[in-house]
Amino acid sequence: MKNIIVGWLGMMALVVAWQPVAAQEPETSIVPAQPARLELPFTQYDTDVHVLAIPEDSSVVMLVEKDVFIGSRTSYTFHKYDHQLKDLGTRNVEIPIEYEFKLMSAEATAVYALFQSRYAPERLLVAGLDGRTGDVALVKFDTEVTRDVLDQKVLAGNLFVTVLLDQHMTVVKLDMKTGKHQLLPSVYEPLSTELTFLTDSATKRAEVIMRQSNGVKSRLQLKQLSADGELINSEFVQTESERSLITAQVSLGDSSDRMLAGTYTLRDPRYSQGIFSADLTAGTTPTGVRHSLRFYDFTRLKHFFDYLKPARAARIRQRSQERRAANRELPLRYRLLVHDLMPFQNGYVLVAEVYYPRYRSDSYGPGMVGTRYRQFDGYHTTHAIVCGFDRRGNLLWDNTFVLKDVESYELEETVRLRPMPDGQRLVMTYLEEENIHYKIIDRSLPTPNDLVVPLQPANPEVKEKLSSTNYEGMQAWYGSRFLAFGYQYVRAHRGAGRDVFFLNTVSFD
Template identity: 40%
Template sequence: MVLFRYLLTCIFILLLFPVLAQGPAQPVRVELPFDLETTDVEVIALPDSSLLVYYTTGNLWKTEATFNFTKFNHQLEQLWSDTVNMPADSYYIRHYTEAPYTYLVFGQDDLQEYTFVKLNHSTGQLQQKHYELEPIDAIYEYNVLDDNYFVIGRNKKDQKPVLLHLNTRTNEIQLLPSVYGEESTFSDLLADPDHGRVDAVLSESNGRISRLQVKSFDARGKLLRSHFILQQEDKSLLNAEITPGDSTQKMLFGTYGTRDLRYNQGFFTTPITTTVVDEEGRFYSMLQLKNFFKYLKPRQEERTRRREAARLKSGKSPRYRYRLLLHDLIDTPNGYILAAEVYYPQYRSSNTNWGIDRSFSIGRQEEGYKRTHAVALGFDKQGRLLWDNAFPLKDVVSYDLVYTVEVGRLPDGRVVMAYPREEQIIYHVMDHNKFDEEETELDILTYEEDEKIQDTIEPGIIRWYGNSFAAFGFQRIKPKSKSSRTVFYINRIDF
């Protein structure tokens, strides 16, 4: 009897192992006949489990262009398609979604000219408005509240960030009170339609210390209130993400530093109703985190922790220095998840320059931003740290300081981090504090098994809905007995 049960167990494991070994499923795929040379594409996840694909086709001289929107359901079946008329030199900048609408902003070669498109998810109905935004020459971020636009842009005179309010009913444009000081900037912008408010988080610095301020505006751009969050004596608050909710429940989750404001020493949480972050239980140094240093080899991690503990014991400042790019907060049933990418600038030496006196100089120029790892921290609703985890990143570089990793929470509470690498998706599934150093690879599947992917260009991945992500990009594919084809693909990936 025991032998029989043992044999049944072995058979069950053998049958189950191929299923487990397959990893995430790719149940559906769509291929769109887009020309790589003349087509720009954006894939946007919508809250009704569908996808919006924006694409523009035109010539290289920007004298002709068409602007198209197509909606696909969760099975990647087309639901509707429409076009919008815009100047031929228009280019996509940002989008904001608040059901049942997605709002998109487009720029032009003239840096004061912008087109805003309002798209109804259900019907495909499009509305557009053109604005000449005289004060700015770039848009970094924008939110929408009651059809009014809140835009973070770059002041064309002094290149500092500013906050604009656009009233779409009166077409009035106004500068909102926001940033002060030479080294101050925006940390977060969050529209909260349930409470009729837009919150702007400002990071204010004089170069030596830094504090945070939260300014709240109503839909008309009227300033409702300001909250100042002061630093502790030896800690400066650098950046933070804000939660939705009424003013008594809103929290900040962010990073702090010490002497050098370019670097992060740890994380903090605080309600915005306070004036000073509480020392007890609100600051979490990187040494307190279980997995932050797991991107290092075990001996390196041990040496780092031992050295830094000795410095702290002797009253010295931490020696470790990290730069962090914060992701938007993920709201969970029991709290929040804060994710960040850890990076450092890469430099290259410029060409040697000889002067008329035969002297020379060799400078350093920033070439990109290399990632060492990504981290995720789970908090409860009161801001208490519950767990942390890390995802070591290999050879991940961006030439602009933008997100390179997509982060999503699965319905069972696990967290997925993923990024594209040519014909693969590199991903990591986090189960709270349980660290796994293995880098997991998923090959992108084509329509047929005997097809070969010859090249992948501009690959991307976004979280979609439930346990699904969407991977996409241009591919050149060679079937076994046919000529090659170049397509824009979208694969649904179910974790």
């Protein structure tokens, strides 16, 4: 489960202040513990396991989708485990054969699994697990219009499902109490629109962020919705310069501090030039531009180019300085996958993964006269940036986690972030096959990018070898803990090996 960039050129000059650290001593004092491991007798050939780490009560909920016999009805079972990965019980879920699993999400300790009919896509089914009682409720919805399901969020017991409808994106509210549905009239955007839907259980509000374009420039529209899906407020964020805003995330919680941060471009909306931030509580100009809007070109970030060799990074910075001296900007071409904002130290942290799509050349036809064509070959993620802001959107520091061989056919988040126990530092981590890669983030201080520890077997004293890890992933959990999971083959020192689905606790406490 991995992710994905494109760089530019420049001239020669070494700027010591921007030079990434080359050889670094390993930070051997910080090694994550793995206090618990659970192995389940599931294989990737006859089961699909969907995992949710629940911070609210430090639990783990899994939905196991198992094909008992080929062509027969698929069985579904909720499994719940505590922070030590001890069994808290299972619940079988009777799902009619016409439905297939789509998405799973949680609010507090309640978990909701969404299913869609294979034959009539407008028919949806939700299985809701009460995390405290273990009760499961099944509610069917005939939305009459739904086609492709794109996303799902939960707020006050209602599901907000982003769906595709007539080449537009809209949101359907599913009321679990009444079994009724509602199309939100305030969200109906062309398929090309960048749309982010966030929910805030503390304020019982939802935030919708949409990119709107006139073909030349783009701006952002922000909408606040109630827990019932009613429109509360709508506002625009736009620029007076040639810059266009692409994607953004907004801080949740206290409405007296609303910060927006994301990416901007100079021309092509596929590529980012840098990051921007804005204090949404500050005023606007007569033309509607935010007084607090700030832009940070990637060349102005201290660590953005750490993934490159020092000489190449220096050339890019030198080229940018020369362009800036001539009152021009060096165009940059980076694709970023932006994470949700995370509160940290009386401010916020923004994480974004830098990626690029890969293509391979294939040919068909006899001999030299065959036709060659480009075929999509997944995404490659080079590095993840992490930026610290105060509550008003001022950039305080930045850092970068250089990733290794991270590839995926789905564009999804790879790195995970949690605060360290001292409250002063952060840890970023991801799972690649049998190895846990991590980096300690101490504001802008250079720290190693190559820290790695192997996954531990259930009993480290027994000589067992973990291999053939597939569909692996990592989720942020609670405190300074993460949850690693995936399919694996465990080779025993003596006797037969075994295929398992594993859960490993990864603790930086």
